[in-house]
Amino acid sequence: MGIFDTVQGKFFCPFCGTKLEDFQTKDLDPLLNVYKFTKKAHGSYPSVEIHTFCDKCKSGISLNVARQDLTLIKGAVSHEL
Numbered sequence: 001m002g003i004f005d006t007v008q009g010k011f012f013c014p015f016c017g018t019k020l021e022d023f024q025t026k027d028l029d030p031l032l033n034v035y036k037f038t039k040k041a042h043g044s045y046p047s048v049e050i051h052t053f054c055d056k057c058k059s060g061i062s063l064n065v066a067r068q069d070l071t072l073i074k075g076a077v078s079h080e081l
């Protein structure tokens with residue numbers, strides 16, 4: 001396995017507050033696509049779990065974001081739910 005998509009966005013580590021910008025997810029295709037997170041969804045949508053690792057506090061971070069907030073910026077296929 002080891003195949004994943006990348007999600008770029010601006011989030012803060014829930015433990016130490018460090019800015020985190022690159023996440024990985026296996027909830028989408030996954031086809032090594034790159035998605036940009038822009039907050040725009042309102043209400044309840046299917047969510048995507050994204051993961052990263054905070055180098056400052058050495059914590060694994062998992063967040064849930066709305067699928068509608070992710071825009072494909074690099075890759076061949078846009079996965080629509």
Ligand SMILES: [Zn+2]
Pocket residue numbers: 013014015016017018054055056057058059
């Ligand atoms: Zn941290």
